[in-house]
Amino acid sequence: MTCPGLGRQTVADDRFRPHQPKVCASVTKRLFIKTYGCQMNVYDSERMADILAPLGYAETTSPDDADMVILNTCHIREKAAEKVFSELGRLRKLKDRRRTDGGDMVIGVAGCVAQAEGEEIARRAPYVDIVFGPQSYQHLPEMVTRAARAGGQTVLETDFDVEDKFDRLPEVATKNGPAAFLTIQEGCDKFCAFCVVPYTRGAEFSRPASDILAEARRLVAAGSCEITLLGQNVNAWHGAAPDGGAEWALGRLIRELAEIDGIARIRYTTSHPLEMTADLIAAHAEVPALMPYLHLPVQSGSDRILGAMNRRHDRETYFRIVDKLRDARPDIALSSDFIVGFPGETDRDFADTLNLVTRVTYAQAYSFKYSPRPGTPAAVETVQVEEAVKDERLQSLQALINAQQAAFNADMVGRTLPVLLERAGRHAGQLVGRSPYMQSVHLDAPESLRNQIVEVTIDQGRANSLSGRLTTEHGPVAKQDTGTNVAHVA
Ligand code: SAH
């Protein structure tokens, strides 16, 4: 399958890497967006660039010469939020310098810190021109105009008008790579006791199926052949059907997307265990384009802690879902998120987490030390776990996860995998792509194969990536071969 034409590189599994802006030659005003946090922020940043393009803004690669800088922020852990204020300190100096030179720089703070701490930002960093939340960036042009007239006063907009947002956003215009993100669902109603997302992103909202299908077709026309459906609770998506009939759920949407000519790979993230319906699990067995990789956060292996976290499922429920997924798609690779040191977590609870990891066996996973977040129920719990204990637990959990990931990667050696080549590698003549299981794969290949799915024989499995060589001289494989049915990886 060929995925022609692109500008942007997509980093689908790297949730904390700053957004990589693209350069445009015919620039009237320069825009620099720095993105923190999850893929939904990456998607939002792309859409902000789309909205600002008609105003003459084109993206640049550095804040130094930018006319507008937007920090699209994340509030999920304390460290993520702290970064914003230190970055703002640096931007203030740049803005002062520009003003001394007779120019100016508009500074905007977007995203989840803006939503949660908008007034604090305006107070602590009054040189910030605009502050706006994840559900209000459709108003960016008006905000820019208001800021110009505000006489230095920060313009603050943190409404939760998600429906209005998608209605008012322009059609996707940014050039995507062969792998694109598509937000289908926003917000969260689950209220896990540790999490800020329900407060920063608001209530759950699902986009109508017809909008999603139309956006997917536009992404394909723009050169993408892999689409990752995004939502904080993506598998809770349930949208109005295009024909006005009964609502669709995610399994149906995936089946319909797979019918679009040019879509070779479909992924979705992030899922909540409670929303893994039978139909969605069946889609993993029945839809070849649905990639055999699922990020299914469990957070803890202790029923006591899962209860205290308000996760609304226990470990047995999680094991049952994993079994069903593996029955449906035996080669499915699983990933998860874990929090260590949740208030009240004992050695015994933590041992249950290690035990769960051992039983499930992950292809990769993310783990974090619990970080108390303002306004969340767990933050006011009196039995907080000591930092040193959190450090120790994080280390042993990560050692176990890393060993599982290394074993999973090592197991690929000698196999032939379809790889979507997305970007240039470190040395000339090298390209980097993704396996169906989300592994980065490095290989020597001609530039002409970039954006295509090729068969790669894996020679080496490393801690975080694979390397290999083109299996055949001719390169790209046909669409029906890209679904990575099990025969491919046997
Ligand atoms: N919607 C997803 C993930 C949301 S945030 C889900 O339901 O799983 C991504 C991850 O950040 C979470 O899965 C959790 O592991 C972590 N996280 C969220 N709040 C946190 C906190 N207060 N401290 C540490 N990690 C946290």
Ligand code: SF4
């Ligand atoms: Fe946060 Fe829980 Fe919602 Fe995930 S399900 S976004 S962890 S509240």
Ligand code: F3S
């Ligand atoms: Fe962070 Fe907001 Fe995403 S808090 S993880 S940017 S939804």
